[in-house]
Amino acid sequence: MSHTRNQNSTPFPNGSEVEISSNDNGFRGAWYSGTVIKPKNNNKNLMIVEYKTLMADESGTKPLRETLDVIQLRPLPPRDKGDRDFKFSEEVDAYYNDGWWEGVVTAVLPGDRYSVFFRATREQLEFGKSELRIHREWVYGEWVPPVEDEQQEASISVDLKISSNDKFQKGQSVEVSSDEEGFQGAWFAATVIEQLSTGKFKIEYKFLRNDDDTAFITEEVDSNHIRPCPPNEMIDQFRLYEEVDALYNDGWWVGVIFKVLGRQRYEVFFRDTSEEIVFKQSELRRHVEWINGKWVSSSSVCNPIHRQIK
Template sequence: MNSFNFKKFLFLFKVLGSGCYLVYLGFKPDVIEVERKDLRPHMVWKDEEWFRCQKRVLVDSEFSTGTNVEVRTKVEPFGNIWVPAITIKENEDRKLLVKYKSLNGGEDEYTKTSVPYSEIRPSPPPFGSRTLGLMENVDALLECGWCPCVVSMVLCGDRYGVLLGPCKQSKDFEHLQLRPSVKWKDGTWKTKQKKSKLLLM
């Protein structure tokens, strides 16, 4: 290989096409791109015979290895937010190992952590370009992820004022930085109901 000298890879991560693959390692750099010519099946020598290791994959289609997902995590003062992530593998404790951009790190720093299935969901589908309504439950794109909020003002120039999270911090966003809030339940997306009453702080 060009710039790496590792004894073995843990498993194939994702097929990229054009003869390239993403591979997961148990140490940094933990995910790298590799050409097909630099890969071989992992074999174990036992009792004077070579055995091919059984591959381990995620069986749940919405969370299969290499899938773009969102992970719920708490960020003060905004409460629970949804962070874009990618699935790596299922651990022995039935939690998913995922990787996402570090919330407090540099641009190229990433966090790798195990999360229960209850704290992970597929990436929501695009909602199009429809106008958002006053008091509608939406998610706003912050640097750390998607924060649940409520539309408090419809402004000119395709902009909206929102109240962010439980702290109800007021901030303006462009339309492209917002999306309707949806909930992943029983394998389907459900739209959150509009608030009947908006409390302005």
């Protein structure tokens, strides 16, 4: 996907408290607190920032400074009101390794503790209530979901179970994810060729072909990068701010609907690239995660007022 910049965005003033995203391996998908120092060489699109929790030296005395594109910065998210409880399958940010990572609540545990699944790493970890916050996106100067509305709909668990032991059969249709640059975050249709003695699976992609276009690509993948095909659901209409998968460049990419157009067309915003693309309804599906042998839907981010993102 290409990078689309919001032409109306304004740089953050010097000294602004912000959250910072990174494109470096091992840090992608997290937000870190920091401070804007100044623009780089008076370029309003490049900002020098200083992290609050990441250090440049092993002794931990010198905060890390970086020059980043302004699109990698956002204001500090609003604080949740009161002593808030989180619900099963609700989207949250969890504080882990000095940053906030997006995840999904997979279990409500005793003692105000929660089990959280992270889609980027396929990990499941346990957190206390104080280590979690509502997951919000900063989209063109607006928090999604809006602060005053938060999440209006209960989360949904899709009642479809398949073997949770990740033993996929030869010839089974599956979806495969990749950690390669440019493919992260997408799922691609494939067929299982065989399970290897190492525990990995040999698969053949259904639509990705080799460089000389003579055959479909085959690959070995581990169990964290393979899942069954999601349920085929009939959706009458997608809602504003609903999380969806969009079929793009032969794969399914997770995004958020931020404008409902006529004739069953939608504008979808992709958080990883800050890009928006128009899709037909037939090119979209509801976003679900494969967790512990069943499909779980993240909370729909619904705004009943249907405010437009400026």
